Amino acid sequence: MIPAAFDYVRPADIGEALRILKEREGEAKVLSGGYSLLPLLKLRLAQPALLVDIQALGGLDGISRTDDDMRIGARATHRRILEDDGLAAVLPIMRDAAGGIGDPQIRNWGTIGGSVAHADPAADWPAVLQALHASIVLRSAGGERVVPARGFFIDTFQTGIEATEILTEIRIPLPAPRSGGSYQKLERRAGDFSTVGAAVQMTLGGDGRIAQLGIGLTAVGDAPFAATHAEDALRGAKPGDEMFREAAAAASRQSRPADDSHGPAEYKRAMVTEMTFRALRAAFGRALA
Ligand SMILES: Cc1cc2nc3c(=O)[nH]c(=O)nc-3n(C[C@H](O)[C@H](O)[C@H](O)COP(=O)(O)OP(=O)(O)OC[C@H]3O[C@@H](n4cnc5c(N)ncnc54)[C@H](O)[C@@H]3O)c2cc1C
Structure with missing residues (x-):
């Protein structure tokens, strides 16, 4: 299919882009890389009257570090x-x-x-x-x-x-000393979206226990979410495989995967446990390094 007709603008500065979005509220859509939006346009799942291309806006693609x-x-x-x-x-x-x-x-x-x-x-x-x-x-x-x-x-x-x-x-936020993180993605083939993705960032305290922790999961719910039950189980705990296995199982219980072409929900729940465990282990290893 080809997209429905739309207007296209490429503003030179962010003020102009924001003014257009306000004037055409509800009709206009921002276009960035186009790798998600263009397929939707082609399938006519999105039919905005106007695309506001933000490629020419300066100052939006940098990576920098502040004190915080x-x-x-x-x-x-x-x-x-x-x-x-x-x-x-x-x-x-x-x-x-x-x-x-x-x-x-x-x-x-x-x-x-x-x-x-x-x-x-x-x-x-x-x-x-x-x-x-x-x-x-x-x-x-x-x-x-x-x-x-x-x-x-x-x-x-x-x-x-x-x-x-x-x-x-x-x-x-800049991680404190003795921090480490890891993202573990299970995909059917290289280049696919995740079947299950588990992200972990942890900080160890002076006593070697887990002082701060974040766990994020994707592809196993209506939206990517923070695995708060697993985080609660681990915060203040002494890190190790047994604790990591228990927390990973808690993450799996909190997930809500669906049966789809990536596999049945039961398989994905098992994979949440495994990928979360691997991410916890890898993050811990990096925190110690
Ligand atoms: C074959 C294929 C495989 C992919 N595999 C993966 C994968 O493994 N993992 C993964 O995470 N993603 C994957 N993607 C998605 C890819 O990462 C997209 O680049 C990304 O989701 C959208 O970024 P974009 O810059 O292309 O956004 P666009 O397609 O330009 O925009 C996407 C949406 O975001 C809005 N938008 C874009 N930028 C802004 C902004 N700055 N402010 C406000 N609204 C904005 C647009 O209006 C639109 O609604 C895949 C895509 C394809 C086509």
Whole structure:
């Protein structure tokens, strides 16, 4: 199928883009890498009257570090994130996740902001950002708001973003010393969306116990979510395989997978246990390194 007719604009600055989104509220859609939106247009599952292409907006694709956090522009491609050595040194989980997204063409064009705004229930970034307790920066003509990634992913393809807003940046708190993270993705074939994806970021306290923890899961619910039951089981605990197995089982019990072409729900629940266990172990190993 070919898309329904639409108008197209490519604003040169964010002020102009936001003004257009406000004027055409409900009719316009932001276009970034196009790797999720264009297939929807072709299938006529989305029929916006206007596409606001944000490719030409400057300053939205950088990766930088402040005293408190790492900041990733919404237009940063999966490839740019994959190849950023400074980011990987601080948050190796970001390289784990970026390297497993789609194929090289998708990584060259697809953006982290597009993935987060699109909120596919099997996307990788939403699980990772919840494990990292990241924040999402949204701008509208009226100003800026910063919202936690936890709570942002409301349902399948549904987020807290308004039609008049542009997602401009992701902020990830700098991890304390003795921190480590890992993203473990189970996919049927290289380049597929996750059958199950488990993200873990942990910090060890001076006593060797788990002081801070985030666990995010994808592809096993209506939206990617934080595995809070597993987090509660592990916070303050002495890390080790037995505890990790128990927590991974709690994560599995909290998941709500569906039967689909990736496999039956029962199989996916078993895989949540395994992938969460592997992510916990790998994150712990990195925290000790
Ligand atoms: C074959 C294939 C395999 C893939 N495999 C994976 C995978 O393994 N893992 C994975 O996580 N993803 C995968 N993807 C999705 C891919 O990562 C997309 O790049 C991503 O989901 C969307 O990013 P984009 O920049 O292309 O956004 P677009 O397609 O341009 O936009 C997607 C949606 O987000 C909105 N949007 C985009 N940017 C913004 C913004 N800054 N502010 C507000 N709204 C915005 C758009 O209006 C649209 O609704 C795959 C896609 C394909 C086609």
